[in-house]
Amino acid sequence: MAALDLALAICAALLALGPVAVMMRHRPAAPAILYGATAGLCLLVGLIGLAGLSGHGLGGGRVLPLGLPWIGAHFRLDALAAFFLVILGAGGAAASLYAIGYGRHEPEPMRVLAFYPAFLGAMGLVLLAADAFSFLLSWEVMSLLSWALVLAHHRHADTRQAAYVYLLMAGFGTMALLLAFGLLAGSGGGYGFEAIRATPRGPVVAAAVLGLMLVGAGSKAGLVPLHVWLPLAHPAAPSHVSALMSGVMTKVALYGFIRVVFDLVGPLAWWTSPAVILIGAGTAVIGILLAVMERDLKRALAYSTIENIGVIFAGLGLALAFRANGMTAAAALALTAALFHIFNHMVFKSLLFMGAGAVLTATGLRDLDRLGGLIHRMPVTSLVMLVGAVAISALPPLNGFASEWLLFQAVLMSPAIPEVGLQMLIPAAGGLLALAAALAAAAFVRIYGVGFLGRPRSDAARDAAEVDRYSLTAMAMLAGVCVLAGVFPGVVIDAISPAVDALLSGRLPMQADQPWFTIVPIAEARSSYSGFLVMAFIILAASGSAWAVHRLASRALRRAPAWDCGFPDASPLTQYSAGGFAQPLRRVLGTGLLGAHEVVVMPPPGDPAPATLAVHVADPLWERVYAPLGAAVTGLAGRMNRLQFLTIRRYLSMVFLLLVILLAGLLPWV
Amino acid sequence: MGLILALVVQGIQMLLVVALAPLLVGITRKVKSRLTRRRGAPLVQPYRDILRLMRKEVVLADNASWLFRVIPYMIFAATWVAAALVPTFATGLQFSWTADLIAIVALLGSARFFLALAGMDVGTSFGGIGSSRETMFASMAEPAMMLTVFSLALIAGSTQLSTVAEYMASPQVGLRVSLGMALVALVIVAITENARVPVDNPATHLELTMVHEAMVLEYSGRHLAMIELAAALKLLLYVSLIGCVFFPWGIAGSDDGLAGHLLGAALYGAKLVVAGVLLAVFETSIAKMRVFRVPNFVGVALMLALLGTLLLFVSRSL
Secondary structure, eight states, rough: OHHHHHHHHHHHHHHHHHHHHHHHHTTTTHHHHHHHHHHHHHHHHHHHHHHHHTSSSOSSEEEEOSSSSSEEEEOOHHHHHHHHHHHHHHHHHHHHHHHHGGGGSSSSSSHHHTHHHHHHHHHHHHHHBBBBHHHHHHHHHHHHHHHHHHHHGTTTTTHHHHHHHHHHHHHHHHHHHHHHHHHTTTTTTTTTTHHHHHHHHOOHHHHOOOOOHHHHHHEEEEEEEEOOHHHHHHHHSSSHHHEEEEEIIHHHHHHHHHHHIIISOOOOGGGGGGHHHHHHHHHHHHHHHHHHHOBBBBOOOHHHHHHHHHHHHHHHHHHHHHHHHTTTTHHHHHHHHHHHHHHHHHHHHHHHHHHHHHHHHHHHHOBBOOOOOOHHHHHHHHHHHHHHHHHTTOTSSHHHHHHHHHHHHTTTHHHHGGGGHHHHHHHHHHHHHHHHHHHHHHHHHHHHHHSSSSSOOOOHTTOOOOOHHHHHHHHHHHHHHHHHHHHHHHHHHHHHHHHHHHHSSSOOSSSTTSSGGGBBBOOTTTTOOHHHHHHHHHHHHHHHHHHIIIIIOOOOOOOOOOGGGOOOOOOOOGGOHHHHHHHHHIIIIIIHHOOOOOEOOOOOOOOOOOEEEEOOOOHHHIIIIIHHHHHHHHHHHHHHOOOOOOOHHHHHHHHHHHHHHHHHGGGGOO | OOHHHHHHHHHHHHHHHHHHHHHHHHHHHHHHHHHHHHHOOTTTTTHHHHHHHHSSEEEEETTTOHHHOOOOOOOOHHHHHHTSSSSBBBSTTTGGGSOOHHHHHHHHHHHHHHHHHHHHHSSOOHHHHHHHHHHHHHHHHHHHHHHHHHHHHHHTTTOOOOHHHHHSSTTTTOOOHHHHHHHHHHHHHHHHHHTTTOOOOTOOOOOGGSEEEEETTTOHHHHHHHHHHHHHHHHHHHHHHHHHOOTTOOOOOOOHHHHHHHHHHHHHHHHHHHHHHHHHHHHHOOOOOGGGGHHHHHHHHEEEHHHHHHHHHHHHOO
């Protein structure tokens, strides 16, 4: 109870910090003070979440006389909410600490500060809400505040466009959520989560709720085909807000999905799970393929967010499939993998967006083709970005691999499922996930290799300087979490287990009992992985071999110009560009899946004009679905515009006509 | 006693893979030379090359960063750890539970990730071409490898390589279509991952055809030696993997005595020679592919591995 009240008080304080920011707007120290206060409050939220996961302060509820008068606003803290409070607290604290330094470079700091703390508070309220009304209200407040944050740099036309698309999609998503909760509440209209849980409902209604949640929460999280706003809106915001939106807000959307689908709606039939698995795996592949071809650093990171959301949804779909067949241990494995990946993605995506922000501060550039060589001038940023890139590429021994490994172990539980369709679908989806993981490695080799290695491609990149200490501290802490969670994955799994237990009444065995920090999801003869020992062996083997070679063979070293097969070219433009690096993958996978194509225009013989190569890469969904839809709506609105210029006589006759039609519609019931 | 034997086996295994890896390369080169009516370098030439490179000074490009100097040791370490966890002559490895088959594949992925970064570090066009093509091959080969791992794991009920090897050595396996498809897929993946003909030519220095060699073009001296050793280790790893999963004859179990281990070691040596000869014959009898033909080649592996996995469910006893 006390923990819940404290969490609510912190959320209220965060919401109140917005007006405080407006009052303090003339004090030069205001941003530092406010970001510092936000960081402290977020840290407290994270601690409350951690305490909740270890069993302290859970249960009980609080009813506040807010919202609808006859039900009030219900709040509750359970293990699932506690886990997501940790995500919110850790992500929010890191982003706020980063913002103390980064916020100095904002041209109009108040455009961010007035909304930033309240955005965090609203996300906290979404996690704590225990009735449909306060849940949806907090969700809308969260959407609107993040929209205001996206508009921070409102003078750019691109930003305005991004914010507009985001607002439309957020409205669409909330409409789906509204319908989902309407179905959940049923005709009785019980809007409290307790009442919803107690209401029995048929498999078709439950499946409809799942579908609506896929649209409502999925559009917020960035599920294909509802992802189009995400690569526009996330990069348009200031980088610490991008980190929060990608790292934390998508997780709040996932919380909504998990809360409804695993908790409120009750049992779901097995045939609902293939849709979730396939949409998840497809989202992963499409998202990362778009990331591989994107030139803009922050947009590439946003596409990679879509990939990770797909991976998480695939895990959730697996958990649904196993749960529908009563395989509690396998369902717990899949759900643990999904939650672990949620945690990991919060950590490394926040880190990567902060790194992109640091690059933006140092060079003013987001275009990969004008960066390069930053490892020499921004050594700390480059090191932490390397950790983030390795972690997100799901490579051992960092944390991204640990959750991916658990997910593959869940895929391998498929033979015990009785339905043949699912048996065959799950390994195929596993193949898609493996493809997405391999493409993620390609995408991050490209981002890191073009952006941070090699020679600088512009003056701005050549003159870059390391960023401030607050930013570096925040990024270094997240990088440290990447390493620790990868080396001691058992600790994270044990911490997640109460949330899994609360949803499935089953959990993975205690991992703390295993020797050498090994994780053993089912049995040791089946599979085990020790990130600690892998890390230790690699460090020992690498330093041992380096020592032996330096000691016993040679340690002489001479600097010389690059060899490059004897034809080194001084121009940095002869390096591989971001577009050139992606060209093989674009030809192999992009033409088929995304309709990417190249147009080569060769001048006729004798003509001295240069040949040109135009590459066309775009999201086919945007071009084939969203753009025509938008054009149709605009066209329709243009035609209906005539209705605004009629005489009063005509308006009155139209009203009369409408009345007659409505009355005629009622005739059958009279 | 059991623990000591297991530790000894693990230690021997670790040293054995490093000691034998250049020999496998030597055998392949020698057989290839003989097949093309050349005398060829002696079998120990790869050892001599590595030792010579180690004693030479490093010529480092002006623009190279610290990462460029660290990466050779990291690649060697990751590959060595992966190779040490694949059973060669005995299954009872002390640390085999450290990383299962999925983790071994991912460790090789880590090594490749860093090698591709090294290709980009100096900022030359050849390094970029190598990295770009390598990541393209890898993003096809890795899912194929993963699906192969899936079908093995679904047959044996485990991703633990020791368990898989013991299961494959037991008589309950029988002949399965899925296993055949997995073998073909794994061989294709092995050829791709090890930069062998027809995907890449390990002997080429013709600019536009090289992939692996282009990435390591700027390396010299001890750095190049570590990378060459890691490449040899990787080849040995794939041969050991194919050997212990598909041809587990004579591999010593954890309860076999000294004689069993010696027999296993002898048979392992024979398997290495056979694999080296087969690789050389295959490489000599086929021409290198265009780069954009390679995705089709690796795509065959991907489809075979997927089919093999799906066939497991269609008919469990086929």
